[in-house]
Amino acid sequence: MDATEYVTKLATASRRAAAALAQAAGELRDGALRACAAAIRAARADLQAANAKDLARADEFGLTGAMVDRLRLTDKVVEGMAAAMEQVAAQTDPVGRTIAAYNRPDGLRIEKRRVPIGVIGIIYESRPNVTAEAAALCIKSANAVILRGGKEAMNSNLAVASAIREAVRGAGLPADAVAVIDTPDRAVVTALCKAEGLIDLLIPRGGEGLIRAVVEAATVPVIKHYTGNCHVYVHADADLQMAERIVINAKCQRPGICNAAETLLIDRAVAEEFLPRMAAKLVEAGVELRGCQRSRKLVEGMKPATDADWRTEYLELILAVRVVDGLDEAVHHINTYGSGHTDAIVTRSIAAADAFVARVDSASVMVNASTRLADGGVYGLGAEVGISTDKLHARGPMGAEDLTTYKWIVTGRGHLRD
Amino acid sequence: MDATEYVTKLATASRRAAAALAQAAGELRDGALRACAAAIRAARADLQAANAKDLARADEFGLTGAMVDRLRLTDKVVEGMAAAMEQVAAQTDPVGRTIAAYNRPDGLRIEKRRVPIGVIGIIYESRPNVTAEAAALCIKSANAVILRGGKEAMNSNLAVASAIREAVRGAGLPADAVAVIDTPDRAVVTALCKAEGLIDLLIPRGGEGLIRAVVEAATVPVIKHYTGNCHVYVHADADLQMAERIVINAKCQRPGICNAAETLLIDRAVAEEFLPRMAAKLVEAGVELRGCQRSRKLVEGMKPATDADWRTEYLELILAVRVVDGLDEAVHHINTYGSGHTDAIVTRSIAAADAFVARVDSASVMVNASTRLADGGVYGLGAEVGISTDKLHARGPMGAEDLTTYKWIVTGRGHLRD
Numbered sequence: 099m100d101a102t103e104y105v106t107k108l109a110t111a112s113r114r115a116a117a118a119l120a121q122a123a124g125e126l127r128d129g130a131l132r133a134c135a136a137a138i139r140a141a142r143a144d145l146q147a148a149n150a151k152d153l154a155r156a157d158e159f160g161l162t163g164a165m166v167d168r169l170r171l172t173d174k175v176v177e178g179m180a181a182a183m184e185q186v187a188a189q190t191d192p193v194g195r196t197i198a199a200y201n202r203p204d205g206l207r208i209e210k211r212r213v214p215i216g217v218i219g220i221i222y223e224s225r226p227n228v229t230a231e232a233a234a235l236c237i238k239s240a241n242a243v244i245l246r247g248g249k250e251a252m253n254s255n256l257a258v259a260s261a262i263r264e265a266v267r268g269a270g271l272p273a274d275a276v277a278v279i280d281t282p283d284r285a286v287v288t289a290l291c292k293a294e295g296l297i298d299l300l301i302p303r304g305g306e307g308l309i310r311a312v313v314e315a316a317t318v319p320v321i322k323h324y325t326g327n328c329h330v331y332v333h334a335d336a337d338l339q340m341a342e343r344i345v346i347n348a349k350c351q352r353p354g355i356c357n358a359a360e361t362l363l364i365d366r367a368v369a370e371e372f373l374p375r376m377a378a379k380l381v382e383a384g385v386e387l388r389g390c391q392r393s394r395k396l397v398e399g400m401k402p403a404t405d406a407d408w409r410t411e412y413l414e415l416i417l418a419v420r421v422v423d424g425l426d427e428a429v430h431h432i433n434t435y436g437s438g439h440t441d442a443i444v445t446r447s448i449a450a451a452d453a454f455v456a457r458v459d460s461a462s463v464m465v466n467a468s469t470r471l472a473d474g475g476v477y478g479l480g481a482e483v484g485i486s487t488d489k490l491h492a493r494g495p496m497g498a499e500d501l502t503t504y505k506w507i508v509t510g511r512g513h514l515r516d
Numbered sequence: 517m518d519a520t521e522y523v524t525k526l527a528t529a530s531r532r533a534a535a536a537l538a539q540a541a542g543e544l545r546d547g548a549l550r551a552c553a554a555a556i557r558a559a560r561a562d563l564q565a566a567n568a569k570d571l572a573r574a575d576e577f578g579l580t581g582a583m584v585d586r587l588r589l590t591d592k593v594v595e596g597m598a599a600a601m602e603q604v605a606a607q608t609d610p611v612g613r614t615i616a617a618y619n620r621p622d623g624l625r626i627e628k629r630r631v632p633i634g635v636i637g638i639i640y641e642s643r644p645n646v647t648a649e650a651a652a653l654c655i656k657s658a659n660a661v662i663l664r665g666g667k668e669a670m671n672s673n674l675a676v677a678s679a680i681r682e683a684v685r686g687a688g689l690p691a692d693a694v695a696v697i698d699t700p701d702r703a704v705v706t707a708l709c710k711a712e713g714l715i716d717l718l719i720p721r722g723g724e725g726l727i728r729a730v731v732e733a734a735t736v737p738v739i740k741h742y743t744g745n746c747h748v749y750v751h752a753d754a755d756l757q758m759a760e761r762i763v764i765n766a767k768c769q770r771p772g773i774c775n776a777a778e779t780l781l782i783d784r785a786v787a788e789e790f791l792p793r794m795a796a797k798l799v800e801a802g803v804e805l806r807g808c809q810r811s812r813k814l815v816e817g818m819k820p821a822t823d824a825d826w827r828t829e830y831l832e833l834i835l836a837v838r839v840v841d842g843l844d845e846a847v848h849h850i851n852t853y854g855s856g857h858t859d860a861i862v863t864r865s866i867a868a869a870d871a872f873v874a875r876v877d878s879a880s881v882m883v884n885a886s887t888r889l890a891d892g893g894v895y896g897l898g899a900e901v902g903i904s905t906d907k908l909h910a911r912g913p914m915g916a917e918d919l920t921t922y923k924w925i926v927t928g929r930g931h932l933r934d
Contacts, residue, residue, distance in 0.1 A: 508883070
């Protein structure tokens with residue numbers, strides 16, 4: 099069977115499942131999610147056995163230590179998948195919610211009601227817990243999902259999906275609500291991208307290369323998650339102790355994640371007082387600093403930052419540093435070099451916070467909080483299906499509600515157009 | 517200047533204007549809209565003089581009578597443009613509205629707030645009043661707009677835009693908030709499609725050929741308005757007199773518009789009573805009928821309908837007719853052959869209406885109302901920037917709010933990620 103045939107067959111079954119899901123009451127979908135949680139807990143030994151097969155081939159696939167860590171289904175990760183299923187089950191049902199409803203002067207009733215999108219394809223790398231979280235959010239929002247994980251996690255993903263499919267079927271919904279691509283053939287990804295009319299939305303999660311490849315091939319709509327080139331701006335009126343803690347957290351707490359800070363902007367009014375001591379702490383934490391001319395005058399031994407540094411998402415313990423003349427320059431720097439993901443200001447000034455929030459064109463704007471907090475879990479979405487750097491449809495962390503669209507329902511009593 | 521240079525220069529000015537608009541208070545934007553309305557009224561003679569130049573060349577461009585009608589800036593059309601500006605000004609400001617706001621257990625404050633999208637490109641054909649309506653919705657939603665109308669309306673569009681730009685400037689906002697492409701060069705459309713990072717959204721309005729060409733060329737996100745293959749389903753429990761009025765209105769009131777009905781589905785329980793008399797009225801109204809086998813047994817002289825008929829958006833006085841076994845078959849027909857635009861049921865049964873609304877996968881689902889009512893004005897949006905047949909971001913008639921996105925604003929007191 100060639101890739102297009104394979105995807106057509108799979109997605110046709112998904113469309114049937116999507117139609118059934120769209121008619122299923124919320125309690126049926128929530129029941130399925132709780133059954134999935136129980137099934138994942140019960141299948142722990144099986145999941146770990148399948149995971150061991152993937153781990154045994156990690157060298158063959160050239161996985162780094164960090165990648166192996168993310169691949170490993172520890173007891174804690176398995177419990178985390180089950181708990182995420184339960185958390186998502188406990189959320190308010192996004193489907194069927196009325197967004198707006200009103201009568202027009204002539205008595206025509208207009209309602210805008212949330213409905214599922216249909217069939218959603220998720221293309222991702224490495225972490226097998228994405229299989230469970232993505233399935234949870236799609237079941238919650240009454241969408242069928244087609245999951246295509248990396249070949250390095252194939253056994254783990256199939257084992258997780260098998261437990262979920264059984265539980266979904268047992269709860270009275272079609273197992274095809276959750277489908278997993280069971281071949282590493284890359285032509286299948288291309289076929290997913292071209293499955294217009296069968297797949298309603300693709301969400302690629304992973305490296306920029308994967309995402310660009312999907313966007314270029316896709317005729318199906320795609321929600322993208324490009325780079326997170328995040329900034330912390332320490333304003334002239336910042337609580338400098340708070341600023342220190344936020345900068346350390348934003349850069350060091352988990353530097354490989356997209357919401358880690360990559361550039362520190364410091365108001366010149368506080369640079370002399372703040373920067374030397376901040377730099378010392380960062381260097382102590384193992385961070386390499388690359389600074390503008392003004393910051394290099396304040397800190398010895400700092401490498402020079404180039405234009406490329408302002409644009410780079412390091413994803414490691416490197417931080418670019420720039421002294422700016424004030425909020426205008428900070429906003430201009432962020433809107434010029436940033437990626438519109440997450441940017442923070444540290445300030446005690448209402449006026450500065452308001453101006454920063456209004457003018458920085460990013461999905462998440464943090465005031466006196468670490469950029470690392472830009473996350474679906476932190477925002478209370480239960481889980482996230484990705485962090486959109488697009489502006490259309492959904493922006494920033496995406497939860498179950500972001501996997502819905504709406505329908506206009508117009509009710510008349512024989513109303514005609516004049 | 518080549519097309520890419522031309523678009524880069526224009527869109528760079530638009531981006532600057534967008535940044536200013538995003539900071540402008542609602543009353544400033546509404547004031548600009550009212551000033552535009554006054555300017556359009558004051559410029560009526562100039563607009564009509566420019567329009568006369570376009571009308572004089574209508575033959576040269578091969579415009580049909582209907583197209584010439586749509587091109588003509590009558591007194592009524594000019595007043596309509598001014599009135600639309602005022603109606604949009606009177607609407608609630610969509611910008612700055614809080615979509616959701618809550619505190620997390622640790623005291624972190626999360627807010628989702630509506631913000632403009634940025635720079636929006638609108639590519640359209642013929643009707644110069646689109647110039648005013650699109651500009652109104654973009655100014656209202658604090659977006660800069662780049663308008664590219666058809667060459668057949670170039671003089672009219674430039675005259676309308678010139679009045680608007682002057683008024684916008686006079687009201688204290690940048691004239692570049694509203695830009696018009698002043699060359700018929702088609703390479704400019706391609707350059708608009710490729711202006712990633714400069715243009716945030718493209719909305720093509722016009723024939724399917726135009727829209728497909730934009731979608732294929734575009735790297736910028738596009739919201740599409742494909743065909744309207746709309747249905748009226750007369751249920752077994754319909755008020756048959758109401759059904760007659762709705763069918764006549766949906767087919768005949770303005771057959772060339774996307775929300776006109778193209779297929780009539782009749783429940784077999786009422787076919788014998790309803791169809792002969794409905795067919796007679798339709799034929800009397802000049803409609804050509806193309807029927808399935810069962811309907812042709814009930815009405816003499818009806819042409820046979822083929823599979824192609826079920827798929828066709830006629831946009832003229834032709835109606836496909838099919839007798840169906842019940843609601844299941846009606847829904848299946850609509851979801852198989854329809855375009856997800858607008859579909860109607862006529863029924864007195866709550867159960868049938870609910871099932872139809874839940875299962876028909878279309879942007880607008882009408883109950884006991886004509887499909888012709890699927891319209892931004894009818895829905896109370898003041899004006900519409902198009903009717904989306906996409907499922908993402910916006911679906912159905914799009915107003916000012918649909919030209920916004922949102923931002924997450926996260927406020928802490930030194931909150932860090934654990």
